[in-house]
Amino acid sequence: MVTDEEAAVGPSHRRHGTMRDALCMLLSAAAALFSVFYFIQENPFDTTSFLSLEEKELVAWQRARMQVNPGRTRHLQTFKVMQKNSEPLENVNSYILIGAPPRKKKLLTIGISSGRHPEGSNLVDTLQSLFSASSSSERKHFTVLVHLAGSDPKWLVQMMYNLSTMFQPHIQARELVVITTPLTSYLPLKDLKVTFEDPPGHVAVRSKQNMDYAFLMNFATQHSDYFLMVEDDVKCAPRFVTHIATAVSAWANRPWLTLAFSPLGLTGKLFRTGDLPSLVHFLLLFYRELPWHCLLAHFQDLTRHTPVEFLPSLFQHVGNSSSFKEEDTGSPSNPAASIHTSLKAANDSVPSHAYSLNETFFYTQAAEPGSHLTVVLDVPAHVSRVQVLTGSDLRGWNQLEEGQVELGCDATNRVSDCDDYTLLGLVVNGILNKQVLSPTLSGKKVKCVRLLVTAAAPSGIVVRHIHLWTN
Known part of the structure; x- marks a missing residue:
C-alpha cells in the first residue's frame, strides 16, 4: 500500500530513497547484463603512437593474439537507452569556465574535482605536477x-583568476x-544513509562528492578514449x-573495468x-x-x-617526502x-639460481615462445606478492622483453606442474612486481x-630473481 507521504513525493523519489536492500536487488538483477556489457572493447585511438620501439614491441604480442567479440557490442545500445532515460541526468548542466575542449578526441582525460577546503587548496600544486611530469609529446595526448x-x-x-x-x-x-x-543540477541532500558511524555533516559532504565525481x-x-581520476x-x-x-x-x-x-x-x-x-x-542512483x-x-x-593493479604507484599525496618507490613489504x-624449465642453461648457471635469495642468477642463451621457468612449491601457500627481475644491468641488457607471469593451482597432485593457471600480469621492461589480489585465485593456494616467454628472444636472458611473499 502506498502511503500519503510516498504518494506526495512521487514514484521516482521513492525509488531513489529505498533502503540498502534496493541496492542489493539492483546488483542482483543487473549482474548478468553488466557482466556481459563490460567485455565491450572500444579503443579507436592508437595508444602506441608515442611509445618507443621497445614499448611497442612489448605489447604487440597481446594485440595480435587477443581479439574482441563484436557480437557483444549489442549491449552498448541497451545501456545508451538506459542512460538517455536516466532521470538523474536530465537536469545536469555543467558548463565551461576556462578553456575549450580538444578539437579531436585524445587518448586520455585527467579528471580532478576540487572544492573549497578550510585549510587551503593544493589544486595549483597538483596541476603544476601533472604538466611538469609530462613531456611536450605526452601533453599532446591528454x-x-x-x-x-x-x-x-x-x-x-578567485580560482578562475588563479588558474587563468x-x-x-x-x-x-x-x-x-x-x-x-550549478546547484540546480544537484539532487537533494536529504534522507541520507548514515554508515560507518559518520556524523551527519560528513555524510552530506560525501554524498555531494559522489555527485561532484559523477558530473x-x-x-x-x-x-577521450580513457579517463583517469x-x-x-x-x-x-x-x-x-x-x-x-x-x-x-x-x-x-582484455576485459577490465579499472x-x-x-x-x-x-x-x-x-x-x-x-x-x-x-x-x-x-553513482547518481x-x-x-x-x-x-x-x-x-x-x-x-x-x-x-577486479581492479588491475600496477606497481609502483605513479602518484602520491602532496607533502609526502618519500620518492616514487614501492612501499616496503619486507x-x-x-x-x-x-x-622446472624448458630453457637451456648456459655459463654454468642452474635454474634454482633464479629462486635463491642471494645474488646468483639463471642465464639462457635462447628462448622460444612457450618456454618457461616454473617454481613448484613443496607445500601450496597463499602468495601475496610476486616479483620477477630479469636483465643483467640497469641498461636493460638480457631482459625478457615479452613474457608474462602466471599462478597455478593443482587438483591432481602433479609433481612438476599445475593443471590450472591464471594470468597475474605482463613482464614490463624486464620486471613484474605485483600484488596478488584475493579474488584472483578465488581463495585457492598457489602451487x-x-x-x-611469449615471443622469441633476440639475445640471451638473465633471470635474476623470482621472489615470493607468502602469508
Missing part, C-alpha cells in the same frame, strides 16, 4: 579537466579545461602518461570513457547510500571485475620449492609460479 565543485561565487572567481593566470599556455593549447556545475565523469565521456592533492611520477599508455596498450584487448596506478583512494584509477555513463548512472570508494567497489562486484619468503 587533457586535464578540472571540476570546481563549489557554490561560493567569490571562491569561483598560472596556466595560460596550457589553456591556450587546450590542455586544461575548467568546468563547474565530472559525465562531462568527460566525449573527449586524480585527487586535488597529489604529485606525479615523471612520464606517468607513458607508463599508463604502455599498460593500456598491453591490456587493450586499471589502478595508485593505492590512494580515487587517485590513479583509470576507466574507459565508454564505461563512464553506466558508472555515472550508478545511490549517491546517498555509501562513500564513493564503496560504491565503486559495489559496481566492480556487479560487473565481476623481505621475500621464497618457501621450499623445486624449479606454481610460471614465468612464460
Whole structure:
C-alpha cells in the first residue's frame, strides 16, 4: 500500500530513497547484463603512437593474439537507452569556465574535482605536477579537466583568476579545461544513509562528492578514449602518461573495468570513457547510500571485475617526502620449492639460481615462445606478492622483453606442474612486481609460479630473481 507521504513525493523519489536492500536487488538483477556489457572493447585511438620501439614491441604480442567479440557490442545500445532515460541526468548542466575542449578526441582525460577546503587548496600544486611530469609529446595526448565543485561565487572567481593566470599556455593549447556545475543540477541532500558511524555533516559532504565525481565523469565521456581520476592533492611520477599508455596498450584487448596506478583512494584509477555513463548512472542512483570508494567497489562486484593493479604507484599525496618507490613489504619468503624449465642453461648457471635469495642468477642463451621457468612449491601457500627481475644491468641488457607471469593451482597432485593457471600480469621492461589480489585465485593456494616467454628472444636472458611473499 502506498502511503500519503510516498504518494506526495512521487514514484521516482521513492525509488531513489529505498533502503540498502534496493541496492542489493539492483546488483542482483543487473549482474548478468553488466557482466556481459563490460567485455565491450572500444579503443579507436592508437595508444602506441608515442611509445618507443621497445614499448611497442612489448605489447604487440597481446594485440595480435587477443581479439574482441563484436557480437557483444549489442549491449552498448541497451545501456545508451538506459542512460538517455536516466532521470538523474536530465537536469545536469555543467558548463565551461576556462578553456575549450580538444578539437579531436585524445587518448586520455585527467579528471580532478576540487572544492573549497578550510585549510587551503593544493589544486595549483597538483596541476603544476601533472604538466611538469609530462613531456611536450605526452601533453599532446591528454587533457586535464578540472571540476570546481563549489557554490561560493567569490571562491569561483578567485580560482578562475588563479588558474587563468598560472596556466595560460596550457589553456591556450587546450590542455586544461575548467568546468563547474550549478546547484540546480544537484539532487537533494536529504534522507541520507548514515554508515560507518559518520556524523551527519560528513555524510552530506560525501554524498555531494559522489555527485561532484559523477558530473565530472559525465562531462568527460566525449573527449577521450580513457579517463583517469586524480585527487586535488597529489604529485606525479615523471612520464606517468607513458607508463599508463604502455599498460593500456598491453591490456587493450582484455576485459577490465579499472586499471589502478595508485593505492590512494580515487587517485590513479583509470576507466574507459565508454564505461563512464553506466558508472555515472550508478553513482547518481545511490549517491546517498555509501562513500564513493564503496560504491565503486559495489559496481566492480556487479560487473565481476577486479581492479588491475600496477606497481609502483605513479602518484602520491602532496607533502609526502618519500620518492616514487614501492612501499616496503619486507623481505621475500621464497618457501621450499623445486624449479622446472624448458630453457637451456648456459655459463654454468642452474635454474634454482633464479629462486635463491642471494645474488646468483639463471642465464639462457635462447628462448622460444612457450618456454618457461616454473617454481613448484613443496607445500601450496597463499602468495601475496610476486616479483620477477630479469636483465643483467640497469641498461636493460638480457631482459625478457615479452613474457608474462602466471599462478597455478593443482587438483591432481602433479609433481612438476599445475593443471590450472591464471594470468597475474605482463613482464614490463624486464620486471613484474605485483600484488596478488584475493579474488584472483578465488581463495585457492598457489602451487606454481610460471614465468612464460611469449615471443622469441633476440639475445640471451638473465633471470635474476623470482621472489615470493607468502602469508
